[in-house]
Amino acid sequence: MGSQVELLVTPAKALVDDKVDITVERLAPRQPVTLHARLVEGTARFQSYAHYRADDMGRVIVAKQPSLGGLYTGVEQMGLFWSMQPSPGQKPGLRLRKKDVSTPFLVDVRVHDGHLDVMREENLPWLTTTTVERWYLGDGVxxxxxxxxxxxxxxxxxxxxxxxxxxxxxxxxxxxxxxxxxxxxxxxxxxxxxxxxxxxxxxxxxxxxxxxxxxxxxxxxxxxxxxxxxxxxxxxxxxxxxxxxxxxxxxxxxxxxxxxxxxxxxxxxxxxxxxxxxxxxxxxxxxxxxxxxxxxxxxxxxxxxxxxxxxxxxxxxxxxxxxxxxxxxxxxxxxxxxxxxxxxxxxxxxxxxxxxxxxxxxxxxxxxxxxxxxxxxxxxxxxxxxxxxxxxxxxxxxxxxxxxxxxxxxxxxxxxxxxxxxxx
Structure with a gap:
């Protein structure tokens, strides 16, 4: 089933103040999944996760369905972005701050089977993954x-x-x-x-x-x-x-x-x-x-x-x-x-x-x-x-x-x- 699951993030390239739509398709009806976002900026590593349950059609639409657990709950279209925290093991007091605006934040989004706490797990298997570009510098600026x-x-x-x-x-x-x-x-x-x-x-x-x-x-x-x-x-x-x-x-x-x-x-x-x-x-x-x-x-x-x-x-x-x-x-x-x-x-x-x-x-x-x-x-x-x-x-x-x-x-x-x- 893993190879059939689809993760769609649109737009995949956008300014940081633009919302994106995140949809997972081809899951089993009512299947529990964990959405997991990660990014690296220099030596800083940040991540977030949230628990969802597919609808009767095997879909998760983040803008319409509630997170049931993780770093936030409820319907939060951009929750995977604003709820990010420093990954465990880093120095306290870390701030996510874009130092080189000529490059985007590259956010890797993964879908895991089941409701997991992924913060301390580096190599969990996933069903599908994609990368999203989040820019401060728009085209032509x-x-x-x-x-x-x-x-x-x-x-x-x-x-x-x-x-x-x-x-x-x-x-x-x-x-x-x-x-x-x-x-x-x-x-x-x-x-x-x-x-x-x-x-x-x-x-x-x-x-x-x-x-x-x-x-x-x-x-x-x-x-x-x-x-x-x-x-x-x-x-x-x-x-x-x-x-x-x-x-x-x-x-x-x-x-x-x-x-x-x-x-x-x-x-x-x-x-x-x-x-x-x-x-x-x-x-x-x-x-x-x-x-x-x-x-x-x-x-x-x-x-x-x-x-x-x-x-x-x-x-x-x-x-x-x-x-x-x-x-x-x-x-x-x-x-x-x-x-x-x-x-x-x-x-x-x-x-x-x-x-x-x-x-x-x-x-x-x-x-x-x-x-x-x-x-x-x-x-x-x-x-x-x-x-x-x-x-x-x-x-x-x-x-x-x-x-x-x-x-x-x-x-x-x-x-x-x-x-x-x-x-x-």
Whole structure:
């Protein structure tokens, strides 16, 4: 029977934020099977599995039939992707992160007979298998390394010679350069600059040496590009990047819209110079960090913006002329992101501002990424040299990622894309 079983995944090649249909055919009626997905990225190995029972016609249609067990239950069309976990035996704190966007995630999907726990089994027999390509970089998207003045990063341009809405994409306190979200934004029609903040190329090696002028230079460079609309940039930024994005919105008139994900409402860790001013910081309170017996860190109480000097460090978001979207997980164990989002909104409201949106998600953790990305609830942080809790429950976090991503894209289309604005 094994040679007759068919596994269909369509489309077999797609962007990571596209859904796929998974169907198994030619099983015996009511046959129990395990669907098993695996991928390897560098030295990292991730996998997931779910238990299904064929219908009376010998079929499993993942988008319509419930998983009966495994890493998720219920009807979850993309469950095999968002429920992935590091394979057993790897270092704690592993994060699935695409480092080379010129290649896809290659996901091997297998069908096993019976309901099995496959996580620790390497060589189980299978009935059929296929490989799925999951891309951040769409067909025809151009990838252009950037070394212009002080600006360091990678520009992604959609196919064609049009004037595209410009987006700056930043991450947080881990430093380096992450390209995957910017590549996906370009695949969805934006000119996206993955901007390095520190610890990349000849940029400062730590957060204590960065200044806001650098981000203004990046903004001006992107707006001057011949393929980018020149009226203003959007910014999407996570964690430490979010507080920089809010600071840019408060003090730069060329910022058209900001999305801050899992962000503080204040400058944290180190003062932030800008022109002739130095914005003070909320210091990191090491005595408030909790360490578990395993050595894992809970840092969510490490910054206090309810009393001085934290209050003075709060970003002057009330000065922002552009719309601001704050994305926060209620189970964020890294930053009290719902608290900080509400703190920023209270400041705007106190000045009569209504240019704010809060996307608040129960059960979501710190790293709210593009859809169908596995939850990273525990992260090894290169700067802290330890594992820290990020929080989140896989199913709820997956729902937050799917909902927020489409709202972020719509937000930028509405507020940054001049072509869309002209059609309104």
């Amino acid at each position: 151009k990838r252009i390394p950037v070394r212009e003045g002080r600006v360091r990063g990678t520009l992604f341009l959609p196919p064609g010679d049009g004037l595209f809405a410009g987006i700056i994409d930043m991450y947080g306190s881990a430093g380096g350069l992450a390209e995957y979200r910017a590549a996906l934004l370009a695949s969805r029609g934006f000119a996206a600059l993955a901007l390095a903040v520190f610890a990349y190329d000849d940029l400062p090696s730590d957060l204590f040496s960065i200044d806001l002028d650098y981000f203004e230079e990046a903004t001006e460079w992107l707006l001057s590009h011949r393929n980018v609309q020149n009226h203003g940039v959007g910014i999407v930024a996570t964690s430490k990047g979010g507080e920089i994005a809010l600071s840019m919105a408060a003090h730069m008139d060329k910022v058209a819209a900001v999305v801050a994900i899992g962000s503080y409402s204040a400058v944290t860790g180190a003062p932030l110079p800008y022109k002739d001013t130095v914005f003070p910081c909320a210091p990191f309170l090491l005595e408030k960090v909790v360490e578990t017996k395993e050595g894992y860190l809970d840092i969510r109480n490490g910054v206090d913006t309810t009393k001085e000097p934290g209050i003075k460090a709060c970003v002057q978001v009330e000065k922002a002329q552009c719309p601001i979207m704050l994305v926060a997980g209620e189970d964020d164990l890294n930053v009290k992101s719902v608290f900080h989002a509400n703190q920023a909104i209270a400041r705007m409201r106190a000045h009569g501002k209504t240019n704010h949106t809060l996307l608040k998600y129960p059960g979501a953790g710190h790293l709210i990424e593009p859809p169908y990305t596995p939850l990273c609830g525990l992260l090894y942080h290169t700067v802290y040299r330890g594992c820290m809790f990020l929080g989140g429950e896989p199913k709820s976090h997956a729902a937050a990622q799917e909902d927020s991503w489409h709202k972020i894209l719509d937000f930028f289309r509405k507020h940054v894309d001049g072509r869309a604005q002209s059609r309104l």
